[in-house]
Amino acid sequence: AQSVAQPEDQVNVAEGNPLTVKCTYSVSGNPYLFWYVQYPNRGLQFLLKYITGDNLVKGSYGFEAEFNKSQTSFHLKKPSALVSDSALYFCAVRDRTGGFKTIFGAGTRLFVKA
């Protein structure tokens, strides 16, 4: 069965510093991997995805993520954090082998301090 782990409940970073939000996954075969962001009292917004190709994928709002097959990781990164990046971030995985359903990690709350 597919699963996603986000080991950090919360990440704190100062504005202007780089940020990393960690994600590891377990799925049979090669997965589709996603990051979503949720602002207070809002639905989820798609940030970026890895389907195939270059291991470094770029997404919305300056975010990027690196797919590492050997470590089964897909960490979210941004070179310079903004206070407005403070939100709840979800890593998600979809199995390529037939099902379309997407499974979400527990979420990591990012606090960016001015």
Add this chain to the structure above:
Amino acid sequence: SAVISQKPSRDICQRGTSLTIQCQVDSQVTMMFWYRQQPGQSLTLIATANQGSEATYESGFVIDKFPISRPNLTFSTLTVSNMSPEDSSIYLCSAGTANTGELFFGEGSRLTVL
């Protein structure tokens, strides 16, 4: 991308009653799903809404409690039946296409059962 409209956005209901949540997508999509989310927590997949046929439910969710309809590609409803306080949650509609993979979400329906 797709814009998803959900209604009601919130409701307060009495124990034992039922509530139907509507989800409308502004473009044709392949997949539609219903998730449940406790505020600030992860998403739990309830079911896949299948066009013109019975929904596919995840473990722990049954049709009698959460009947789902999807009469066409762009519209779906989720009913929460015979509600109890434990059903208080945010219900999220999501949709996407099989070839791109990412999901788009409605703003959610926040349900409080007294």
